[in-house]
Amino acid sequence: MSTSTNNIMDELGVPLPRNFETYDSTTKEHIIAYIHHLSDIEKTAYTIALNHLGSSFNIVKSNGYVDWFKRSDR
Numbered sequence: 001m002s003t004s005t006n007n008i009m010d011e012l013g014v015p016l017p018r019n020f021e022t023y024d025s026t027t028k029e030h031i032i033a034y035i036h037h038l039s040d041i042e043k044t045a046y047t048i049a050l051n052h053l054g055s056s057f058n059i060v061k062s063n064g065y066v067d068w069f070k071r072s073d074r
Helices: 003-012 025-037 040-056 063-071
Strands: none
Touching (some): 025 063
């Protein structure tokens, strides 16, 4: 991971999805905004999902992200 990715993870307090670097810059911004808006409990749930589902976890297809994206002002 790049230094900027590590800085983003430090700022968010949770790891980024494993395939984060493969997304275009707009999607990356949306993912960061989505994670940033999560409560501490939601961040814990996100981290558990990320760890348990491994490479099959796709944040942009997750129910939470899809619902947030529909409601957000982007």
